[in-house]
Amino acid sequence: MHHLNELQNMLMNDDCFLPHWKRSVSVLCRETPIEGGDDSLKFGEDRANRTYHTEQCRLSVPNGTTLRYVFPSSEKISSVHLVFDSDLDRDTLPGDRCERTHVTRANVLLDSPQTHLPKTLCRSFRLSVLDETGERELLSVEENRKRAYHVTYSGRVRELRLLVSANWGGSGETRVVSFDFT
Numbered sequence: 227m228h229h230l231n232e233l234q235n236m237l238m239n240d241d242c243f244l245p246h247w248k249r250s251v252s253v254l255c256r257e258t259p260i261e262g263g264d265d266s267l268k269f270g271e272d273r274a275n276r277t278y279h280t281e282q283c284r285l286s287v288p289n290g291t292t293l294r295y296v297f298p299s300s301e302k303i304s305s306v307h308l309v310f311d312s313d314l315d316r317d318t319l320p321g322d323r324c325e326r327t328h329v330t331r332a333n334v335l336l337d338s339p340q341t342h343l344p345k346t347l348c349r350s351f352r353l354s355v356l357d358e359t360g361e362r363e364l365l366s367v368e369e370n371r372k373r374a375y376h377v378t379y380s381g382r383v384r385e386l387r388l389l390v391s392a393n394w395g396g397s398g399e400t401r402v403v404s405f406d407f408t
Contacts, residue, residue: 234247235249235250238270238272239305239307239376240374240376241272241309241373241374243272243273243275245275248269248270248271249270249271249272249307249404249406250270250408251268251269251270251307251406251407251408252303252406252407252408254297254301254303254407255268255295255406255407255408256268258295258296258297259295260293260294260295260405261293261294261295261296262287262291262292262293262294263285263287263293263402263405264285266283266284266285267285267293267402267403267404267405267406268404268405268406269283269406270404270406271283271403271404272309272374272403272404273309273314273403283403284311284401284402284403285401285402286399286400286401287390287399287400287401287402288398288399289390289391289392289393289398289399289400290389290390290391291389291390292387292388292389293387293388293390293402293405294385294386294387294388295385295386295407296384296385297383297384297385299384300357300358300382300383300384301382301383301384302380302381302382302383303355303379303381303382303383303386303407303408304378304379304380304407304408305376305377305378305379305407305408306353306364306375306376306377306379306386306405306406306407307374307375307376307377307404307405307406307407307408308351308353308374308375308376308377308388308402308404308405309373309374309375309402309403309404310346310347310348310351310370310373310374310400310401310402310403311344311346311347311348311400311401311402311403312344312346312347312373313344313345313346313347316344318344318345318346318395319341319342319344320339320340320341320342321338321339342394343371343394344394344395345393345394345395345396345397346393346394346395346400346401347370347371347373347393347394348370348390348392348393348400348401348402349368349369349370349391349392349393349394349400350367350368350369350370350391350392351365351366351367351370351388351389351390351391352365352366352367352387352388352389352391353365353366353375353377353387353388353389354387354389355379355381355383355385355386355387356383356384356385356387357381357382357383357384358382358384361387364377364379365377374404386407388402388405390402
């Protein structure tokens with residue numbers, strides 16, 4: 227049974243949806259407020275779903291805003307989990323319902339609308355920590371094409387920071403689904 231739980235956590239950390247399961251989030255994460263955000267980012271739910279009775283599990287963050295966990299004293303973390311809104315409902319894709327729901331079909335017509343990256347997906351961001359030596363960058367992505375990141379980090383930190391810079395749609399806000407740690 228232990229190996230099954232381990233496998234389920236590995237799959238969820240890699241952004242696999244398992245109905246009736248949520249990712250593990252540390253007690254420290256659940257109890258620490260997020261400056262610039264709210265608690266909706268730290269429940270281990272990486273998509274809205276009827277199973278969880280959630281319609282919206284994401285937060286619109288103004289571009290240029292830094293979300294941060296600030297700890298009263300240095301705390302040990304082992305990983306950080308990020309998920310951005312990749313428009314799973316395909317609302318921002320071009321075309322009619324058929325075009326949006328069958329984007330990987332083989333019979334694309336010459337007049338079919340060109341598909342693109344989801345406009346809601348974060349285009350650039352920076353993940354960093356503040357430790358005893360100063361600020362340390364864990365991840366910086368300029369042309370993001372991924373929905374989820376699970377970054378391992380073993381160390382003590384005073385702050386955990388996520389700076390969201392832009393999205394693929396060019397709007398002033400980017401939707402973050404999860405920003406949590408263990």
